[in-house]
Amino acid sequence: MNSESIIECVPNFSEGTDPAKVSKIVAAMQVEGVRLLDWSLDTAHNRSVVTIAGSPDAVVESAVRAAGKAAEIINLTQQHGVHPRIGAADVIPFIPVSGASLADCALLARNAGLLIWRRYGIPVYFYGAAAARPDRVQLEDVRKGQFEGLRDAARRDAARRPDVGGPELHETAGASAVGARSFLIAYNVHLRDADVTAARAIARDIRASNGGLHGVKALGVLANGRAQVSMNITDHRTTPMRKVYERILELANRHGAVIEDGELIGLIPQDAYEANAEWARNIPNFDPALKVLERRLERPLDWLKT
Known part of the structure; x- marks a missing residue:
């Protein structure tokens, strides 16, 4: 893996009803060497998904900044969603596109998790290829009980505590599941x-x-x-x-x-x-020019301005 490698990251945030909040998160992710490929709000699930791609270190930095901004403006104690969630920046997966392996992305995920905790005090669970424990490979196992259930479980059960930080979850931002996986x-x-x-x-x-x-x-x-x-x-x-x-x-x-x-x-x-x-x-309205990753890499979106 080198600076010419391309890594995709698809962070999911627990906010899908307020475009202004999501726009602020997206704008905070602008880092040199990172392309914005897609972002959308899902009001039914109260969730938003952003897709970025670029050089490894730059993508890590963009994802970490996103977690910090999400924690700043999303309060999990005041919202609910149909989709399972444990954090404001709920899931942050790293995916190899070219010039990198899944193992490389697992190392990037571990680095990102450490930075998220050190900068913002948000604890992290590692999943997928970055999992530190076999019982945390599957994302659904990490998110069992959602924010409310995991918040209580982490207090009383050492087996449910985060891999980085904690032992308790962030009071309003919960925890982030950071991992590495293939395309989903x-x-x-x-x-x-x-x-x-x-x-x-x-x-x-x-x-x-x-x-x-x-x-x-x-x-x-x-x-x-x-x-x-x-x-x-x-x-x-x-x-x-x-x-x-x-x-x-x-x-x-x-x-x-x-x-x-x-x-x-x-x-x-x-x-x-x-x-x-x-x-x-x-x-x-399906348009492959907009929805196919390799085509979007050639024509990325303009970064949002705050």
């Missing part, structure tokens, strides 16, 4: 019926942990008045998007539901994109 595709499908029962049944049947598709994590939730199957696809090469969509259609038919449309949160890698695929046509 955040893909949601909306059902026509607002009854969340079918969405939960589809999510149960498609997720890998229940014997469904390899590399698929799924939840059935109610989002903006519509039932939604919210998925993370962690291995798109083994389980391509078309296979996920085909299985969703099968399960929807089995459970008496109708697929309305889909959405991507953040970007997808070029090798996951299939021109004219049905799953892509089902996403309103």
